[in-house]
Amino acid sequence: MRKFQLIMACLTLLLMFSTMVCGMWIHSEGSNVTDPQSSIRFHMTIGIMTAVSYFATFISIILNKEKPRKKRIHGSVEEA
Numbered sequence: 001m002r003k004f005q006l007i008m009a010c011l012t013l014l015l016m017f018s019t020m021v022c023g024m025w026i027h028s029e030g031s032n033v034t035d036p037q038s039s040i041r042f043h044m045t046i047g048i049m050t051a052v053s054y055f056a057t058f059i060s061i062i063l064n065k066e067k068p069r070k071k072r073i074h075g076s077v078e079e080a
Contacts, residue, residue, distance in 0.1 A: 004060065011053055015049055016050050018046055019043065019047050022039075022043045023043055
């Protein structure tokens with residue numbers, strides 16, 4: 001499960017970076033964009049995928065959070 005979380009975290013970071021680059025490109029091109037509606041739709045799609053990936057990663061980490069271990073000291077059990 002740890003590998004899945006790492007892969008999802010890397011995917012989320014990659015999507016965030018792609019969304020930022022796409023947004024900056026649209027902003028820098030201004031009125032020179034060939035098809036502005038298509039560019040904005042693509043940017044929104046990447047943004048939505050980023051949000052879904054982020055929440056999937058976050059929920060995965062919360063659900064699989066490691067529980068505190070109990071250690072044994074001379075026959076008794078204590079919280080670590």
